Amino acid sequence: MPPTVPSIDFKPFICGSASDRLRIASEIDEALSSVGFIQLHNHGIEQHKVDACFQWSQRLFALSESEKASIRPCSPSYNHGYSGVGDEKIRDCICMKESFDCGNPEDHERHNCWPTEDLLPGFRHFTEDFFQDCAYLIHQLLQCLSLALNLSSKDSFGQYHARSLFDLSLIHYPTISLPSGGLIRNPAHSDFGTLTLLFQDSVGGLEIADTSSRSSEGSAKIEEGERFIHVDPRPGTVVVNVGYLLMRWSNGRWKDTVHRVSEPPRWKEQGLQGPNCNDTVDGNSVSIEAVPERYSVAYFSAPDPATVIEALRCCCENQPPKWKPINAGEYLRKKKATIPNTDK
Numbered sequence: 001m002p003p004t005v006p007s008i009d010f011k012p013f014i015c016g017s018a019s020d021r022l023r024i025a026s027e028i029d030e031a032l033s034s035v036g037f038i039q040l041h042n043h044g045i046e047q048h049k050v051d052a053c054f055q056w057s058q059r060l061f062a063l064s065e066s067e068k069a070s071i072r073p074c075s076p077s078y079n080h081g082y083s084g085v086g087d088e089k090i091r092d093c094i095c096m097k098e099s100f101d102c103g104n105p106e107d108h109e110r111h112n113c114w115p116t117e118d119l120l121p122g123f124r125h126f127t128e129d130f131f132q133d134c135a136y137l138i139h140q141l142l143q144c145l146s147l148a149l150n151l152s153s154k155d156s157f158g159q160y161h162a163r164s165l166f167d168l169s170l171i172h173y174p175t176i177s178l179p180s181g182g183l184i185r186n187p188a189h190s191d192f193g194t195l196t197l198l199f200q201d202s203v204g205g206l207e208i209a210d211t212s213s214r215s216s217e218g219s220a221k222i223e224e225g226e227r228f229i230h231v232d233p234r235p236g237t238v239v240v241n242v243g244y245l246l247m248r249w250s251n252g253r254w255k256d257t258v259h260r261v262s263e264p265p266r267w268k269e270q271g272l273q274g275p276n277c278n279d280t281v282d283g284n285s286v287s288i289e290a291v292p293e294r295y296s297v298a299y300f301s302a303p304d305p306a307t308v309i310e311a312l313r314c315c316c317e318n319q320p321p322k323w324k325p326i327n328a329g330e331y332l333r334k335k336k337a338t339i340p341n342t343d344k
């Protein structure tokens, strides 16, 4: 049976008893160990703020090309600021998206590139605030994972994320009126860091690899002929998934499941069953409904740069460490330096 993404109510963890917290920690542990993805509801970030974030994103991407060019990264070594469609590649496949990325406003080492206040008054203030709301949720989830593994407060995951050097990414996939069937908006990859939060609009298209169809153990490798399962957008939820470093930290217990963004199911079905837009029927060319634009908001968390990621002892009881220790900062620097052409 292909897995479905478990839906988990986070409220009992936020404001429940000690036993409620333990129950949610064990549900999340189980879900990340099997699927690597969850859909979290009652996550604590107010819906009006999530809605506002999508509205700001629409306004940002509606700016003119020259206005958007004014917020391109201040220096090639920064990934913060605006990137256009095709700027980013994953294993030589272009990402059909434009995005705006920013880091922790309290980090004075990595600068953000903001549109001027004249261009988008209030955008910076809102986005900085939303960044902190997401950081708070990440820290709660890290507490939850620490509880699941019964880590002491000294060793808890939160200790290794004290600087919250996270990245917020507003993403826009423009509408496409090309033939349907096989459209990939964001090629298959797994994320780099600890946990990713993902808010998606109602269009759909996010898919995760069906790990039940895998021939090999370990989820990060992209296999040929991989089957993918659609993650239906559910209002009021945030998708949470495991990144590569957390997978290594947990000695493979939590899966950094491969995922991608394809065309939404309805368009995919048209492509499979219906005519191609180059086709003609009775001499007339066939028009296929354009794939609608899609917005998503991703939030990538990662450990502080000095952290050494070494399999936790409690995750090595049944099997020895599968990977050598690595330094989180060095790993992330290398990975980010390979963007725009990355093999995430």
Ligand SMILES: O=C(O)CCC(=O)C(=O)O
Binding pocket: 171, 186, 191, 198, 200, 206, 259, 260, 261, 296, 297, 298
């Ligand atoms: O846009 C999405 O739904 C997914 C984005 C994603 O997976 C990523 O940027 O790493």
Ligand SMILES: [Fe+2]
Binding pocket: 189, 190, 191, 196, 259
């Ligand atoms: Fe991703």
